[in-house]
Amino acid sequence: MAGIEVVRSIERDGLAEVDAFLDRLSRATGHPALGEQQWLDLNGGGGAGFLAALTRDADGGLAGYAQAVRDGERWSMELAVDRELPADDVARAVLAGITEEGGREVALLLTNAGTAEDALAARLGLRPVRDVHNLRRPLxxxxxxxxxxxxxxxxxxxxxxxxxxxxxxxxxxxxxxxxxxxxxxxxxxxxxxxxxxxxxxxxxxxxxxxxxxxxxxxxxxxxxxxxxxxxxxxxxxxxxxxxxxxxxxxxxxxxxVIGTLYVDGSNARARRLYERLGFTLDHVDRVYVGALS
Ligand SMILES: CC(C)(COP(=O)(O)OP(=O)(O)OC[C@H]1O[C@@H](n2cnc3c(N)ncnc32)[C@H](O)[C@@H]1OP(=O)(O)O)[C@@H](O)C(=O)NCCC(=O)NCCS
CATH class of the missing domain: 3.40.630.30 (Gcn5-related N-acetyltransferase (GNAT))
Structure with a gap:
């Protein structure tokens, strides 16, 4: 795929660039651009069971990043892209890499999921299976x-x-x-x-x-x-x-000044507990899965 680099590890200079990009996106959106476990895998240097795809803007700056790690039979994947950039190509590059590694199933986590994220996942052949609710309340x-x-x-x-x-x-x-x-x-x-x-x-x-x-x-x-x-x-x-x-x-x-937490959408008991304590929904992160061929 032209303009997209797929890598199996990220060395020190590249890591600083990816971390700076993720930090910028996190600050802009108000929620982490990459989940903590994926961030630890990235900062652990990659290696077996690690794949990432990077895409750049016309000036050569990082504009999109997709990462996947092997998690038993399944690969867990996340995407971090500049708002205006279509994420399909960088996502497909990682999916192709997973297939090359023999991976048969992927679980993609998209943060702040709405209709655009659902549509992207559907184009990639993935279906929603789980919602994680981010709740907040003032302190x-x-x-x-x-x-x-x-x-x-x-x-x-x-x-x-x-x-x-x-x-x-x-x-x-x-x-x-x-x-x-x-x-x-x-x-x-x-x-x-x-x-x-x-x-x-x-x-x-x-x-x-x-x-x-x-x-x-x-x-x-x-x-x-x-x-x-x-x-x-x-x-x-x-x-x-x-x-x-x-x-x-x-x-x-x-x-x-603000309290926040993540709770599985299906955890009715915990959600009720937090709602009674004044937490309200900020956004939903969604997990999509699909088989790869
Ligand atoms: C969620 C959790 C922390 C709640 O702890 P807890 O000490 O049982 O909760 P409390 O006794 O304070 O009760 C909280 C609410 O659950 C209700 N509840 C208590 N026991 C219950 C039971 N057996 N079945 C259904 N509801 C129950 C209480 O009535 C209360 O609801 P209310 O505020 O509407 O009255 C605990 O169940 C837990 O550790 N669950 C597994 C881990 C988890 O899900 N953590 C949260 C992830 S975000």
């Missing part, structure tokens, strides 16, 4: 939490956190199989702050947690509830609500 929260929380202790709390997380999310495909390596990779990221990773204990064990993340977008300081869960043994006692309030208060005290 501070109207109420304070009434439960005790303490910060996560690196090199001490990993095993108990992994156990509770993977038990609580047993029915959620992306969230139930965290490994020590995945957790440690996050602990090394610049945004990681143990003071905003709140644990609540009962009966001498971890009962639930609210892990928060601060980021700048569009000049407003966003505070994200990054992962929240209650161990199944402690569900339905009001801990989820208290943990949301504790997380929002922590984000507010560290400078965030």
């Amino acid at each position: 501070p929260p109207a109420e304070l939490s009434s439960i005790a929380v303490r910060p996560f202790r690196p090199h001490a709390d990993e095993d108990s956190w992994l156990r509770v997380n993977n038990r609580a999310f047993a029915d959620h495909p992306d969230q139930s199989a965290w490994t020590p390596e995945m957790l440690e990779a996050r602990e090394r990221l610049p945004w990681f702050d143990a003071a905003g990773f709140l644990l609540h204990e009962e009966e001498d064990r971890l009962a639930g947690f609210c892990w928060t993340k601060l980021h700048d977008a569009d000049g407003r300081r966003l505070g994200e509830i990054y992962v929240i869960a209650v161990d199944p043994d402690f569900e339905g006692r009001g801990l989820g609500r208290e943990l949301v309030l504790a997380g929002l208060d922590s984000l507010w005290r560290r400078g965030a």
Whole structure:
């Protein structure tokens, strides 16, 4: 495909250029141009199971980027393009690369999905299978939490956190199989702050947690509830609500003026909890899948 470069790894200079492009798009749109796992794969240097396509404008500047990583049988793919650029060609270049690698199925995540994104996915032969809702609310929260929380202790709390997380999310495909390596990779990221990773204990064990993340977008300081869960043994006692309030208060005290989180569209229980706490829908990210031939 003319003008589109497909690569299997990205070296240091190229990485700086892609990161700067993604950063510019993220700031312009107010939401991350590339999901965190894909960003970690990109910054890990690529290699086996990694594919990216780059397209440039008339001045040679990066204008579109598509990336896919192998995830078992399936490849996970994301796209980041300048608004006016048709994304079809850069997407098709990656899809062709996946087919060459023997990939048979792709899951494409498009952020802020609307009719244009649905139409793009349909042209690529992909169908929508899952919505992820981004909810927001202004800070501070109207109420304070009434439960005790303490910060996560690196090199001490990993095993108990992994156990509770993977038990609580047993029915959620992306969230139930965290490994020590995945957790440690996050602990090394610049945004990681143990003071905003709140644990609540009962009966001498971890009962639930609210892990928060601060980021700048569009000049407003966003505070994200990054992962929240209650161990199944402690569900339905009001801990989820208290943990949301504790997380929002922590984000507010560290400078965030808007609270945000991502929740699976099918997670009716969690969505109801957040809506009762004043969160409203900001946008929907959508996953599309399809077989490749
Ligand atoms: C979502 C979650 C954090 C809620 O925690 P929780 O401590 O059970 O929640 P609470 O007891 O505070 O109850 C929250 C709401 O769920 C309702 N609820 C509690 N137990 C329930 C049950 N067994 N079935 C259906 N609804 C239930 C409560 O009535 C409450 O609703 P309300 O505000 O309309 O009264 C918890 O279920 C969980 O960890 N789920 C798996 C991980 C997850 O989905 N995390 C959120 C991802 S964004």
